[in-house]
Amino acid sequence: MQVVSEVREPLITGGKTIKDITDDISKRVEESPTPSWMICFAFSVLMLIAGGIFLGDLFWTGIGRWGLNKSVEWAWDITNFVWWVGIGHAGTLISAVLLLFRQKWRTSINRAAEAMTIFAVFCAGSFILMHVGRTWLAYWCLPLPNTYGSLWVNFNSPLVWDVFAISTYLSVSLVFWYVGLIPDFGTIRDRAVTPWSRLIYGMLSFGWDGAAKTWMHYEAVSLILAGMSTPLVLSVHTIVSFDFATSVIPGWHTTIFPPYFVAGAIFSGFAMVLTLMLVVRKVYKLEDYITMEHIEMMNIIIIVTGSIVGIAYTTEFFVAWYSGVEYEQYAFINRATGPYAWAYWSMMTCNVFSPQLFWIKKIRTSIMWTFVLSIVVNIGMWFERFVIIVTSLHRDYLPSSWVYFSPTLWDVMCYVFSFGLFFTCFFLFAKYFPVINMAEVKSVWKESNPRVYRARRTVSDEEIPASDKIAIQKELVH
Amino acid sequence: MEKNKHFLVGIFEDQDELMHAVEHIRHEGVKIHEVYTPYPIHGLEHALGYKRSYMPRAAFLFGLTGGSLALTLETWTMAFNWPMIIGGKSHWAFPDFVPVTFEGTVLIAAFGMVGTFLVESALHPLKAPRLFDRRATDDKLVMAIDLGNNSLNEDQIKAVLKDAHAKEVYRKDFTDEDNKESFVKYLVDLFTKGVTSSSRKLG
Structure with missing residues (x-):
């Protein structure tokens, strides 16, 4: 006898069978690209090329092309880097943390969220490579023997920690994602009807056969990868925040940064997952897999993390005042009332006030509102990083070096390039890879099947007469 | 038969x-x-x-290896091979070595364990599986x-x-x-x- 929570709705709706799950998800990989997909993909590639031209010029000429100056030495480059890395945290959070907490609703969204993570980290990494200026010397960040001594990298520096953190995060996420894809590639291989798809998906599936022994090891591997990814994801954004927090710049030098950055990362990551999944769900007609319950759950996480971020902003302000340090106080008053007040209040509106609308059930369960607010949150999170970076730098210790930062076309186009990179990868993924983890959804199918769900509700369930229950159970067995 | x-x-x-x-x-x-x-x-x-499954043990051993390698590298480069005074810290500033040690542990544990899994289950791109x-x-x-x-x-x-x-x-x-x-x-x-x-x- 199994007791199923009465308040928990089925995870997959529409009375799907296991066969339907395979069909619904594999169909998208097997069909030829639709015109709407081709238009979206072409547009992404266009962004990639247009941005790439400017990027090429940036590499050729140097980062003087950007609007940086002697006071504002970091601006859009690092803002974009932190923004993309933040987005890149939701995937691992969904698949790792929610796996450890046995949140089964994650199974429908983890694949796409992990893909989003990986592509977002590509974009983040591209800004790291850009901002070093001489990108061809970026390998100097690695502790490689050299003819200068050997002169080693400085392991006391958070920038070096960041090199290790981001590269570990990217490679571990990639492995985690790929291991999850192997069984689904096996499914597509076995459904293939043309030699080429049989060959390509067969190679991608690594010769998967679904043996119970392999599944046993696979399950252990997934659980341990999840267990390791959880502290990893927290460490990565903590280290990103150390890039600022270990410096002595007023506005950066705060101990609240690690938890505040991690909450912000989860916040923006979930917003991006929602933006993408709402579109994928609509285009691929996956309403039975990504249900309103999933959307509501993610919106609840957005309220929680949005509120944490709001508290962090307030605490930061309070501590600046309470510290009695004039420079620290000025940095914060300048943020809210100085020349960048517009950016500060955009951040506050988008990140702190707007997600509070999700307290209203109608808004939290509305596709339109969710979609709009998820974009608003992402805009807000971009401004958060911009505010932290630029407003702390633009008024230096000497009033003679106070400046106002304005982006150039190269700043804008490098950002466009990263969008092109992200969406090119994402559209390729959405077309050629199964967007939902079929094997995992099948493994939660039985308990989330409405029919089984009714049959198994054996405790305090007066709605179904005993005779019906037996009939349902019989029907299931035969 | x-x-x-x-x-x-x-x-x-x-x-x-x-x-x-x-x-x-x-x-x-x-x-x-x-x-x-x-x-x-x-x-x-x-x-x-x-x-x-012995994957947990494999992961632990690989993680131990990765962590030790990272810490050894940091110790050797910073405290022995080319010691420098940075921010008045001791050459062997252990707290500063924690992040990279941790990342090394996770990296080697993850790759080692997944490698073990692939070898154990004989999974590789050029495999032609015998399917029932x-x-x-x-x-x-x-x-x-x-x-x-x-x-x-x-x-x-x-x-x-x-x-x-x-x-x-x-x-x-x-x-x-x-x-x-x-x-x-x-x-x-x-x-x-x-x-x-x-x-x-x-x-």
Whole structure:
């Protein structure tokens, strides 16, 4: 006898069978690209090329092309880097943390969220490579023997920690994602009807056969990868925040940064997952897999993390005042009332006030509102990083070096390039890879099947007469 | 009968039924070769009598190696090979070495464990797997019983499988050539004969 929570709705709706799950998800990989997909993909590639031209010029000429100056030495480059890395945290959070907490609703969204993570980290990494200026010397960040001594990298520096953190995060996420894809590639291989798809998906599936022994090891591997990814994801954004927090710049030098950055990362990551999944769900007609319950759950996480971020902003302000340090106080008053007040209040509106609308059930369960607010949150999170970076730098210790930062076309186009990179990868993924983890959804199918769900509700369930229950159970067995 | 060549295949549809079937069949003294399923079924490995996965131990050992390597590298470069005073810290500033040590631990543990998993399960891109039924990655639970490894004869095992509510039971034979199929042969067959079986067509 199994007791199923009465308040928990089925995870997959529409009375799907296991066969339907395979069909619904594999169909998208097997069909030829639709015109709407081709238009979206072409547009992404266009962004990639247009941005790439400017990027090429940036590499050729140097980062003087950007609007940086002697006071504002970091601006859009690092803002974009932190923004993309933040987005890149939701995937691992969904698949790792929610796996450890046995949140089964994650199974429908983890694949796409992990893909989003990986592509977002590509974009983040591209800004790291850009901002070093001489990108061809970026390998100097690695502790490689050299003819200068050997002169080693400085392991006391958070920038070096960041090199290790981001590269570990990217490679571990990639492995985690790929291991999850192997069984689904096996499914597509076995459904293939043309030699080429049989060959390509067969190679991608690594010769998967679904043996119970392999599944046993696979399950252990997934659980341990999840267990390791959880502290990893927290460490990565903590280290990103150390890039600022270990410096002595007023506005950066705060101990609240690690938890505040991690909450912000989860916040923006979930917003991006929602933006993408709402579109994928609509285009691929996956309403039975990504249900309103999933959307509501993610919106609840957005309220929680949005509120944490709001508290962090307030605490930061309070501590600046309470510290009695004039420079620290000025940095914060300048943020809210100085020349960048517009950016500060955009951040506050988008990140702190707007997600509070999700307290209203109608808004939290509305596709339109969710979609709009998820974009608003992402805009807000971009401004958060911009505010932290630029407003702390633009008024230096000497009033003679106070400046106002304005982006150039190269700043804008490098950002466009990263969008092109992200969406090119994402559209390729959405077309050629199964967007939902079929094997995992099948493994939660039985308990989330409405029919089984009714049959198994054996405790305090007066709605179904005993005779019906037996009939349902019989029907299931035969 | 020769081992690993002649099999009886039983097809099941429900995971709970399969679990009962595995218990029943093993109770009847029939040795199960392997069960192939489209999704992980918890408890199936216990029912089949497999030993616990050693992946956790592999991960631990790899993690230990990775962490030690990272810490050794940091210690050697910063405190011995080229010591420098940075921010008035001691050469061996352990707290500063924690992040990279941690990342090294996770990196090597993850790659080492996944590598172990791939080697243990013989998974690699150039593998041509020996498949019993292609529906095993779709919606069917496929049990294979090696006739060469059982004392009961084919009809007796068939009866046991039927008794355990197998939806279909059929015999599947492999030749020596099938059992050690090379990727090259798989490739040649694929492009000369085309795709001969597909779970999409089987319906």
